[in-house]
Amino acid sequence: MIRLEGVSFRYRSAPEPALSEVTCHIRPGELVGLLGRSGSGRSTLASTLNGTIPHLVRGELRGRISIAGQDIQGLRPRDLADRVGFLFQDFEAQLFSTNVALEVAFGPENLGVPRAEIARRVDRCLRLARLEVLRHKAPAGLSGGQKQRLALASVLALEPRALVLDEPTSDLDPAGRRDLWEAIRRLREERALTLLIIDPETDEVGWADRLIVLDRGRVALSGTPAELWSEGDRLDALGVKGFTLARLATALGLAERWQDTDGAAAAIRAAGWRVAEGAADRLRRADDERASGGALLDVEDLTHRYPDGTEALAGVSCAIRRGEFVAILGQNGSGKTTLVKHFNGILTPTAGDIRLSGQSLRGQSLARLSRHVGLVFQNPDHQIFAERIRDEVAFGPRLQGLSENEVSRRVEEALEAVGLSDAGDLDPFILTKGSRQRVAVASTLATKPELIILDEPTTGLDHRELLGMMALIQRLNQAGHTILIVTHAMAVAATYVRRVILMQDGRIVREGPTREIFGNESGLFDLGLTPPPVVQVGNRLGVPALTLEELVGSLVQGTEGPRDKGTETRQ
Amino acid sequence: MNLFLYLDRESPVHRLDPRTKIFLLLGSFVAAVLFFQPGPLLALLAVLLLYGAVGRALGNLRRVWFLLLSIALISTVSWSVFARGSTPLVWRVTWEGLRYGIGAAIKIDSMIVSGLIFLSTTRTEEIVLGLIRLRVPYQAAFAFSLAIRMVPTIIGTALAIRMVPTIIGTVVTVAEAQRSRGLDLESGGPVQRLRSHVPLLVPIFLHTLRNTDQLAKALESRGFGAGRERTSYLEIGFHVADAFALILAGLILAMFIAIRFTG
Incomplete structure (x- = not known):
């Protein structure tokens, strides 16, 4: 179905090729999972399959690619739209219509499909994506999971024979993830579709027929999940978690x-x-030994109502102690991010109060609060603006009016902490996502806050980057910073975090030691969360x-x- | 990027054919450029507000009141100062200049209000389809619709300083991220405030670029510009209400023209 022979590609102005001599064959109806660390060439490979490379992304492409027996050289994505469908990670950028049904109709309209047939396809695809009841809604108002399923329905309406999914679940919460995979399973039962799924996690694509691992633009490993089952060490060496x-x-x-x-x-x-006898008690005792200090942040009956009347937080009370490492878990829309945005004063409570070291945050300026509470946003690209990493990190300390000496001392310290000491003079935009995330952490660190809040610190990072980021956060915690993370990554919470707070519909439904909360699986399931396999x-x-x-x-x-x-x- | 001005409501104006609404929009523009005196322009604005009320679209005006007010003030003040006249009021302001300024203010605001009612009551897809039926090439019509999509972004960026709650996601997120780092957007003189916006503009600009790039890829992969005869899922057509609206608008426009060239 999809055949690549000796495919190489080099991005314009890049010294090294992104793909070199890739040869592989995907049979009709096969489901292939494509793995590899970031920069291994996964997305590049996918982009060659519908002509995005070389027609929309410039560079030097060699080799032969054929789809269903036809050489696609010279064909643009629009010419291949009814043969190879594409689902992208960023669901926001894939939706451009004013209602759900019109979104699905957009593709077939472009291909000149008769109206009656378009209507049939719209119905069929919306049913498959379980979006029938939302057909008159605006895409902008849907949840992330619903948006991605709408994007899936929109691609399926073109009735392609192969479908490429480029990290389709990376931006979704656990429930959104599960619903998308279910939709794809239903799809496979309905018709023989060839599927190529790019995903950073081996566990997520364990149900594939075959897995291909890329490394430095080459096929490094290929086999069925059963064959790769015990290849953990080799996968590890390729930067992929087995x-x-x-x-x-x-x-x-x-x-x-x-x-x-x-x-x-x-x-x-x-x-x-x-x-072993007494094993559980030993584990719990070890937890007690890591107990922490007095109260740092006190939240009392916090309510937040947005200007349009939605109640995002409904009477939240909690406390964060000095030196703690806490995670807030919950579905998208449960109020996690809204809650932490109150902690540094971006949002002000509609009712209730927050005290930092006993002092109410009410009336305190954001500029002043930023010295005590640092908030690292999910996407580093929402804040990086300077041409040199050093200046980016110095931004916060300079705003505090510190002397240039003190500023540069703090910048060096922060860069050292995140492992970017040698990179201070580089342009942050040439870095990988993982390193840009480090720059964002360093920027916050340089203001020396007591409490560091990180919103989804591991999203979009590959296995090694994730381990590096979490090791960094753990070091900061051990160095005395109080850490609060908002995350969907259950394995991260289990491994690093001592106490978790579970949120749903703007309320805290449960909180306690990670060990206790994760021991109650049904309690997590009720919130759409699943503890990690171990x-x-x-x-x-x-x-x-x-x-x-x-x-x-x-x-x-x-x-x-x-x-x-x-x-x-x-x- | 997914914020539209369109208000998904039931109203007689919503039910009109997009082509009718395009003609009404053009008609209102013609009427607006005919006059300089505040009187007839005020009458035009009243007609437009009535039209907007029937279309249940006036709620959107609240989102741009700041823009409308600024334009009105700037226009009135600058024309008062710079336009010449024969009846002095105070300093170098003349009665004629002031009248001209107020007229120009109502004229521009009327055109914005008219455009806003159009966008509030017509789906982007309907506009595109209407333009195609009026023999505008599809690619051009779609480019136009993309431009419409950008309207809230532009207004949003311009108003970021005022933190209007309805502005789009990226601008808010970037502003929040930088304010979290201690950036103060509210104090200081005009120059200071302008400078403090640089940390906002760079990420917003880059984000928009990346987004546009993504959009281009997504559009093509959905067959946009495939070169085949395009079909339409949406159906539009002229009905009795369209004829009524066009005749009524024609009469009003004729009346305005008559006033302009006889009175």
Whole structure:
């Protein structure tokens, strides 16, 4: 269906090729997952499949690409629109109509499909994307997940034979993610569509027929999920995180492939592993030893109503103690970001109060508050503006009116902390997304806030960048900064965060130690959240482990001896 | 980028064919440029406001009141000072200059109000379809619709200083991000305030560029400009109400012309 032979591409003015000599073949009806670290050539490869490269993105393309047996050389995306559909990560930029039905109709209209047929396609595609009831709504008013499914429906209305999805779920919350994957599963049941899915997470595309891993523009590894199951080390070397459950299996010396966490737990038990006596208590005791200081931030009955009358926060009360590392979890629209925007004074409460070190934030200027509370926004590109990294980082301290000496001392310190000491004179825009994110963190760090809030700090980062970013945040926490993150990445919360706050519909529904909250899976499911695979396996085995190391450390071989209390209650 | 001026409501004006509304818009522009005196222009503005009320579109005026007021003030003041006349009032301001200034203010505001009513009651897709049926090439019609999409962005950027709650996402987010770093957009003199906006403009500009790039890719991959005869899912057509609206507007325009060239 899709055949590439010796395809190479170099972006104009780039010294190195982005793709070199890529040869691969995707069979009709096959679902292929395309993996690789950022900069490995994943998106570049995808862009060659519908002529975006070389027609909209300039550079030097060589090799042969054919779709359904036809060489696509010289064909533009618009000529290929009814053969190769494209779904992009950024759903905002893909929607341009004033209502949902017209959005879906846009493609077929361009291709001159008769009106009656367009009407049929609109109905069919909206049904598939589960958007029938929203057909007269404006796309702008939909949730992120609904927008991405609308974009999917709009592409499907062109009835392409192959569909390329470029990180379709990266900007979605867990529920939005699940709904999109479900729509794609339904789609595959309905018709034989060839699918190429680019995704940073191996776990997300474990249901593919085949996985291809790119590295430096070459196909580095290719095989079925079963074949790549135990290739964790090789994937690691390519900057891709392997299957989480496979790492667990390897750590326990087990070879079989597990389909899901239930299967994993059963297999681990069958292999003679059990939870060591007192393991749960040991883990909980270790948590207590990391307890923190007095109250830093006090939120009391906070309510926020937007000018249009929507109540975004409805009586939120919580406290953040000095030195804590806290995460706020919840679906999009649950009020997480609205809440943290109150902490540095961007938003002011409609009712209720917030105190920082005992002092009310009411009436305090944003400029003053920014010295105590630093807020790192999700997208670094919303704030980077200077031509040199050094100037970007110096922006905050300069606004505080510090001496140039003090400013440059702080800039050096901040750059050192984020690992960009040597990059101070570079233009921030030549950096990767992960490094730009670091620049944004350094900019906040340079103002020396006591509380650092990070909104979705790992979105759009690949596996290594994610580990680097989280290690950085952890170091900041250990150095005495109080850290609050807003995140959808459940594995990040489980691994690094000590206490979580769960939000829904503008309220805090539960808060507590991460271990306790993640131990109650049904409580998380109710909020559309799923704990990471390792935590699920631990819960099934009866130990509240949050990381792979904790879980493996809690298991012992042998079937005898008194059983752990947790196991008994589970069974 | 997804904020439209269009108000999805039921009204007689919404139900009119987009071509009718394009003619009404052009008619109002013709009427506006005919006059310099405040009197007839005020009458025109009244007719337009009535039209807008029937179309339930006046709510949108609240979103641009600042722009309308600024234009009115700037126009009135500058014409008063610079236009010559024979009846002095105070300093170098003359009665004729002041009248001319007020007239020009109402004229520009009328045209904006008329355009706003058009955009508030007509879907972008309807405008495009109307233009195509009027034999405007599709690509040009679509480019025009993209320009319409930019209207809120431009107004939004211009008003960012005032933090109007309805302005578009990017501008708000960028402003929030920079204010979080301690940027003060509200104090200082005009020069200081202008300078403090540089950290906003660079990210907004780059974001818009990237967005435009994305848009181009998304448009092409949906077959935009495929070179085939384009069909339309939306249906438009002239009805009795269109004839009524066009005759009524024609009569009013004829009346204005008569006043202009006889009185």
